Amino acid sequence: MGIQLSLILVFLLISVSLFLLLGLNPFATEQNPLKKRRLYLAGTKLKITERIAIRFQTLFRQTGCTQKKYFVMTGASVAGGFLAGLMLFNSVDLAAVMSVCLTPTPFFYLTVKSATAAREEIEGLENTMSIITNAYAGCDDIIKAVETYVEEKNRYIPVHLRNPTPFDEFVSEIKLINPNVEHGLYRLAAKIKNRYFAEWTKMLILCYHDRRLKFALFPVIKAMNDAKSMQIESDGMMVRVWRDYLMTVGLMFSVIPMMRFSNAEWFSILSQTTIGKLLIVIMLLTALATAFYVMKITKPVNR
Template identity: 30%
Template sequence: MNSYYIGVFCLTVLALFLLFGLDRALSGAYKARRSKKEKAASMKLRKRSIVAKIIQRQRTLTAAARMPQAVYYTMTALGAATGFALGKLFFCDTFVAVITSALGAVSPLFVLALMITAAKSARADKLRSTMMILSNSYIVTEDFLKSVQDNADALEYPQPFCDLLTYTTYIDNSVEKGLRRMGNQVDNSYFSQWVDALVMAQRDRSLKYVAKSVVDEMNDAHEVQQESDTAMFAIWREYFTLLILIFSVPMIFRVLMNPAYVILVTSPIGKLLILLLLAAVVFSVVKAMKVNKPLLM
């Protein structure tokens, strides 16, 4: 009998739950709580991922630039100290100085990125010149290995082609395999297309002009890049001139309008404006660096 009453009681409670929608309410509360936990975990993961991205970026750039970690850490320390000193000089506030110190600490990443971009651009230009020499020679000789041998001293980017000669001479005399292997040694889209054209020309000599057309496209991209670099140089010059004018305003206030300068560096609104200014500068620099990438890479 007791089990009968317990069963009736359980069914009654279940009916009340379903009748008043308590099951949906509990389910909604559980989902909301779970969503908050997932959101909090996502925020933690996002914060960690930002730090992880910076660390990964640092490792990638230092490895690409072949810079010792000790040198990079020294640059980071100097950048942080310089940022803190400039923050104190311009804004006379420790909190803002800490922010500028953090920006100074990551400034070596931008320097490394510019150095690597310049090095890649120079390497792509040497590769373009080498491809031009070999393409013109190959049209005449119809023997790519002979073209490489005849122009070995004139090549500005000789390493992959010397490796090709070594591979075909001592390991495998298949020119197609050697070309495929050479194509994997250089990370450049035009070079990959050029190698594909050379491979096709080994089977059909009439396709030897296709390799020259790829180099012509690369030359066109080089001319466009030169025009872009000229335009970007003028834009960067105006940009940095504007930055100098912007950051000179606090010093002008400090000398000519000291009460306004005190309000700027001590009031919460003034500090917020300074932080927004620094954030806008960093955002604009990052966007400009992403846009101004070499076309030949």
């Protein structure tokens, strides 16, 4: 037992030393103090909880999932991960770790499922941005421009068939909840994951303070149009990346059940000793971390 603890301590010390020698800090983030100060004074910066809530609301809206269904899927993932861990590792501790690692599975599923809806939503986003920009160039009023678009969009649609969009929510929030236009635009940008749309909303915020900048909105829309062809080419590559990733993870964990039947002694060392359990935990955490990384790099180029 003492030797195992010593090995763990040596492993941790070597890892910390490498981080210090290479000057790596996984928690470091770039900050713009002027922007942070401006957002603080204006009261427009979104809180972390607000960003998370908007993210899940967007997923539920795009996939048609409800909060109750999501919790049911999460519970099923946790239970399935625990049972799979018991069958695979024959250890309650490792089964608990595996159930925790499989907790975000519904989030991954909804994210992948929402890609199609998000792509369709973004297809019409360019036209929406163009209409609002033209209206704003004529009236110099952001709220009125968005409200005009919403009214025109819903004019010939019966009330019971209308599907609320982030632009409908923007108008309602400004009129009924919080009249802060900057905060409303930041919430609007958070609901639609598109970097060109985010740039467009930032430009709208600048136009809110200086209307002479309104003509800078048109180049953003043109750049968004140019990015469509790039997105079509990258879709096939994203599918291949996910396929290769899942195949690699499957091969990595398939070694364990094969070892259970081919060499019981090695399997016992892997699943019963501290070092073996630590190795499996590292494998599970690595698979979870790489899943988030793959999801990040395979998102559409314009998001």
